[in-house]
Amino acid sequence: MILGHIGARMGSKGVPGKNVRxxxxKPLIDWSLEQLLQNESVEQVAVSTDDPELYEYAVGKGALEIGLRPAHLATDDASKxxxxxxxxxxxxxxxxxxxxFVDLDCTSPLRDPKDIDNALELFFREMPDMVMSCCVARKNPYFNLLELDTGGSLxxxxxLAEKVVARQQAPLVYEHAASTYVVSPAYLRAASSLFEGRVIPYEMPPERCVDIDSEFDFKLVELLMKEYLNG
Structure with a gap:
């Protein structure tokens, strides 16, 4: 059985009420929830939320009745x-x-339905502990990400021993794109965090990896979504 999942916590400081905005x-959550419910490989879907109205809404659309998320998992510092x-x-x-276990991040609605299928195909072909959506990093720590040294200089x-003078010379670096994950249930039960096992990338284009954490992000996603729908 392939279980789909969406986490949708009620509290959000950056964009209040964003999951149902x-x-x-249509409500933000529907862009991800409908992708799971309509996917032929995903047999059941669970929505984890501390919002009673959102929970009833999700159950009404076909999500499992797993009850509300416990309070200790609904805080700002609760781990995914x-x-x-x-x-x-x-x-x-x-x-x-x-x-x-297939998790779609509610706040990353720009994924294509084929991303779910491709991530699942990668998971069952390679059999890692987890497949994690990524995009090639736009900034690279070997080239144009900077830190202050002890003297306050950048x-x-x-x-690297050999100086990198062009982006193309730098090693490949990924951004963790909070969009699409496929996790081994055995790994999820046994491990205590994401990177304890063999985690492999599912590469997505950056325009499908925008995560809504601010009002600016929401406006950007809305613009890209309109372009996608009209394309």
Whole structure:
């Protein structure tokens, strides 16, 4: 069984109420929730939230009745990993053991449905502990990311013995794109954080990896979504 999951915490300081805020005609959560519900490989979907109205809304659309997220997992510093594990355990109590856990970040609605299929195909082909969506980093610590040294002067964050004078010479670096994940349920039960096992990248273009953390992000995603829908 492939279990889909969306985490949608009620509190947001950057964009209050963002999970249910309308984006191009429907609540933000629907862009991700509908992708899971409509995917032929994803058999069940769970939504982890501390918002009673959002929970009832998700259940009404077809999500599992796993109950509200516990309070200690609804704080600003609660880890994504612990939220995932809580949702997995509650879902497996209803359904039996899962073969894969697919998480879509509610605030990254620009993914294409094929990204879910491609990430799943990569997971079952390579059998890692986790597939994580990434995009090639726009700034590189070997070239144009900087730190202050002990004397207060700027230096390249990760200097190499041979100086890098062009972006193309720098080692490949990825940005963690909070969009699409496929996780081994056994790994999720046993590990305590994301990077303890074999985590491999599923590369996406940066224009599909914009995450909404601010009002500016929301406006940017809305602009890109309109362009996508009209294209």
């Amino acid at each position: 309308f984006l191009c005609g 990993w612990d939220v995932w594990r809580d949702a997995l355990i509650k879902s497996e109590e209803l359904l039996g053991l899962a073969d894969a 230096q390249v964050s990760k200097p």
